[in-house]
Each structure stands twice: as C-alpha cells, then as structure tokens.
Amino acid sequence: MRSPVEADRPALEVVNLSVGFDRMNVLEGLSFKVAHGSALAIIGPNGAGKSVLAKALIGALPYAGTIRWETNTKLGYVPQKLDIERDLPITGSDFLRAKAAVVRASQVDIANALGLVGLKVESVGKPIGALSGGQFQRLLVAAALIGHPTALLLDEPTAGVDEPGQDTLNETTERLRKERGLTILFISHDLSVVYQHATNVLCLSRGHTCFGAPKSILTPELLAELYGSPVAYHVHHDLRP
Amino acid sequence: MAHRWPTTFTMTFDPNATALSIGAGAAAGLVGCFAVMRRMTLAADAISHIALPGIGLAILLRIHPILGGVAALLVGTLLVWGIENRTRLATETIIGVVFSTALAVGSLITSGDQLIEALFGGVGNLTTLEAMLGLLLSFGVVEFVVWQRHRLVLALVSPEIAHTTGINVRRLNLFFLLAFAMTIALGLRYLGVLLVGSLVIIPAATAKRLARSLRGMLAISVAVSIASTTLGTWLSLGLHRASGSTIVLVAAGFFLLSLLRRSGN
Numbered sequence A: 001m002r003s004p005v006e007a008d009r010p011a012l013e014v015v016n017l018s019v020g021f022d023r024m025n026v027l028e029g030l031s032f033k034v035a036h037g038s039a040l041a042i043i044g045p046n047g048a049g050k051s052v053l054a055k056a057l058i059g060a061l062p063y064a065g066t067i068r069w070e071t072n073t074k075l076g077y078v079p080q081k082l083d084i085e086r087d088l089p090i091t092g093s094d095f096l097r098a099k100a101a102v103v104r105a106s107q108v109d110i111a112n113a114l115g116l117v118g119l120k121v122e123s124v125g126k127p128i129g130a131l132s133g134g135q136f137q138r139l140l141v142a143a144a145l146i147g148h149p150t151a152l153l154l155d156e157p158t159a160g161v162d163e164p165g166q167d168t169l170n171e172t173t174e175r176l177r178k179e180r181g182l183t184i185l186f187i188s189h190d191l192s193v194v195y196q197h198a199t200n201v202l203c204l205s206r207g208h209t210c211f212g213a214p215k216s217i218l219t220p221e222l223l224a225e226l227y228g229s230p231v232a233y234h235v236h237h238d239l240r241p
Numbered sequence B: 001m002a003h004r005w006p007t008t009f010t011m012t013f014d015p016n017a018t019a020l021s022i023g024a025g026a027a028a029g030l031v032g033c034f035a036v037m038r039r040m041t042l043a044a045d046a047i048s049h050i051a052l053p054g055i056g057l058a059i060l061l062r063i064h065p066i067l068g069g070v071a072a073l074l075v076g077t078l079l080v081w082g083i084e085n086r087t088r089l090a091t092e093t094i095i096g097v098v099f100s101t102a103l104a105v106g107s108l109i110t111s112g113d114q115l116i117e118a119l120f121g122g123v124g125n126l127t128t129l130e131a132m133l134g135l136l137l138s139f140g141v142v143e144f145v146v147w148q149r150h151r152l153v154l155a156l157v158s159p160e161i162a163h164t165t166g167i168n169v170r171r172l173n174l175f176f177l178l179a180f181a182m183t184i185a186l187g188l189r190y191l192g193v194l195l196v197g198s199l200v201i202i203p204a205a206t207a208k209r210l211a212r213s214l215r216g217m218l219a220i221s222v223a224v225s226i227a228s229t230t231l232g233t234w235l236s237l238g239l240h241r242a243s244g245s246t247i248v249l250v251a252a253g254f255f256l257l258s259l260l261r262r263s264g265n
Helices: A050-057 A092-102 A107-117 A133-145 A163-180 A191-197 A220-227 B015-037 B041-049 B051-060 B065-086 B091-109 B112-120 B128-157 B159-164 B169-210 B214-239 B243-258
Strands: A010-021 A024-035 A039-043 A064-069 A075-078 A151-155 A183-187 A200-205 A208-212
Touching: A010 A050, A010 A183, A024 A050, A024 A183, A024 A200, A024 A208, A039 A050, A039 A163, A039 A191, A050 A151, A050 A183, A075 A133, A075 B159, A092 A107, A092 A133, A092 B128, A107 A133, A107 A163, A133 A151, A133 A163, A133 B159, A151 A163, A163 A183, A163 A191, A200 A220, A208 A220, B015 B041, B015 B128, B015 B169, B015 B214, B041 B051, B041 B065, B041 B091, B041 B169, B051 B065, B051 B091, B051 B169, B065 B091, B065 B169, B128 B159, B128 B169, B128 B214, B159 B169, B169 B214, B169 B243, B214 B243
Parallel strands: A039 A183, A039 A200, A075 A151, A151 A183
Antiparallel strands: A010 A024, A010 A064, A200 A208
C-alpha cells in the first residue's frame, strides 16, 4: 500500500484523523490532501468507514486529528440514501426553498440547480416521499448546488439512479469541477466512474489505506487486497484525457 | 389560601379564554406538524406527563399550579436533551424513563382530588394576567416555528445537510423541544396532563393526511387545532361536559373525517 501524495494548494488537508465509536476506531491515523479543483474518489468495501469519513469531514462526528478545509470553503453535501417517510408532506420545492433560505440563495439559484441536475419543475412539486429514488438523489444534488458551493462532498450520489441519470449527474459534477473549479469528493462503488472522473483515489479498508491516481490504485492486485477478492470494472479508455 | 386547580369542568364564556384557546391552538398546530413529521407522537404524550410533579409541588408550595407545570416541563426538557447528547440512547427511551419517573414522583406528592384535576384539567375563569401570559407564550412558540421552519425542514430531512449549511442542529433540537414543552404548558389548563399531548398530535396528524406540501400541512393543522379548541370549549359549555375531553373529541372527529380521504389522492 502506498502513502498519500502531496497536493498543491489543498482545498482540504486531513492529518492523522481517527474516528471511533464505543472505544473502537473505524478510522485511524488517516492523512491525505485534496488539491483545489480536483476530484477525490473514496472507495472501499462496506463497513470500511467511507460514510464515517464523510460525516467527520463535514464536522457531524467527533474526531481526533486535524481536518482543515481551505478558508471560506462553502460545502455542498449529498448524504447516502435517506430513509424518508413516503407520506411526508414536504415537497421537493419546500426542501430546496428551505436550503435556499438558510444559505440566502435566490429563486434563480434554485432554477439553475434544477437545470444542472436535469430535474423538472413538475417533479419537485411532488412530496419528496413520492419521488423515485433517482429523482430524490437528483434533488439532493440540486440542494447541494444551491448557495454556490466551492466544494462538493457526495456520498454515493448515484445510488438508485438509472444509467442515463447516473451519466447526467457524473457529467454535471465533472463540468462544475472544470468550469467553476469546484473541489469534488465522492464516495462510489462504481470503479468505472472512479476511473473516469477521479483525479485521485483514497481507498479505505480495515487497517489499510491507499491514495494515488486512479491508474496506480485501480490495479487488480490492489483491488483484490482492498476488497478481499478479485474486482473487475469497465474502463472507457476514450473518455479519459 | 392555596392555589387549587379549578374544581369545575365547565366555564362561563369569556374573551380571555377564547383568545387563549386561539393562541394555544395556533401554537399546538404549528409545533405539532414538526413533532409528527419527526415521529415524536409518543414523546408528545410522555413529555406532557413531566408536568405532573411540578403541578404537585406547586400545590404543596401554594403557588400557581401552571407555574409548577411549566418549571417541571423546562427541567424535564433540558434533562431529556442533556441525556440525549451525552448517551447514544434513543430520544423515545430517554423520554420514557424521565416521564415514568416524573409520573411516579407527581402521584406521590399530589393528593387524590388534586391529581384528578391535574390529569384532566379544566378552563375555570382565566385572569387577564394569565390570558396575557398565555398569549405571549403562544406568540413566542408561533414566532419560533414560523421563523425557524426552513431550518427545521432541513434538519428533518437530513441533520447532516443542515449541519453543512451552518445550522447548529443540537441547539435547534433544544429550542424545538422547549417550544414543544411550552405548547404543552399552554394546553395544561384546558386539557390536563393526560390529554394535552393530543392537542399537539391530532390536528397535525389530520393535516399530514390531507396536505401535499409543508405550507398546506401548517395551515390545515393550525385550522384544525383552533377549530378544536374553540368549538370544543363552546360545546363543553352547552353540553356541560369537561372542556378537555370535548376538545380532544372534536379534534379526533376531524381526524376521523380525514380518514375518508383515500391515501394517495
């Protein structure tokens, strides 16, 4: 396993991070940097602590060590699939309006965010419990985009989204990164997407971490070590520069 | 002379009581929406019982029972919030423990007649000062929910998203619990410890069945709540029945009517 690489002008610097529950550490001594405007993919088997890391990074979990975001970072966060009651009378619009009101964004920002994720206005008029899994994930991404974030942290943002929808969301985040210089951190089980969109990959597994460019991390040997069994994925060679 | 709970369940109509029933109804309707959406329905019932030892103690100390109830609700709320933040126990579990303890303490220090009065309430004759304090409290609760509704929505959907927007979710939860406790305090005199939770829950549950948006739910819940308190009080006068029970039955009637609407329509 290799150690984390250096990054110029870090948007995020994590030093010796440990997060634990009931006196047992899920993450221990984790250090890495994320360069401004880059895309970091966080991969690893279930239970490796990917979502725990995400929650620690947003400050929602207590931790030991240092998490240093670039000054004036505005973070947009998309949590892992949420358990929402189907009959909750909160519409997508209610949710987006709430986010916009709290971060003091305008109606135009809401419309722009909806356009970016390809969500129709009619869809957000429905109660959020009545939205399909894919529509709800797009809504969460749209909410994260409201308020002009400088960094996005996405915890399996395309879970439950159909393939065209996944492509739209992945292309949207990639476009935002390139055009607006957003720093993207995303958790994914889809190694093809990781290969295609990540600048660097952080892999987590019980007791092991690795960090590096996708080509150096997504090797059959490292993946077999990480997941405990051989892992295959499809690479669109023509899509990576 | 010791302050006692009103000894009659009926009342003569007065504007103070009407104004307070509208204020308390509005507060209960609004707070109830978020309580129901946060799946706090059982907690609502339990928290109201925390008022009992305060009422008992107030009667012993010869001060106004409602003041004792409010003090106990404040202490109980802070206790629930404090334990919740220091342990990983579910809120429902903590409330269950605190409420059972409060009920046990309350029943030990309250005598039989006083206990019945505290449990079922009654309006009696409100003084202008009582009505004004109640209206002030109602206004505070209404103002809190209206002002904080966007933050409450974000925290309801995802506390983590709320956190990333700069919301202090723990503090918001404390303020919501306090608003909830104050709403319970507002209804104590009408409904008593046993029934007051229903004023918070039933109108909101009715609204949840009928509404398709947050605005709709808040509006329907407030309307049902105010209609229940005012109509219930008026009916109790005409029928010479306990105001608390009548108010709850009117609210339950609205809920039963809402069942006529098919789910998904």
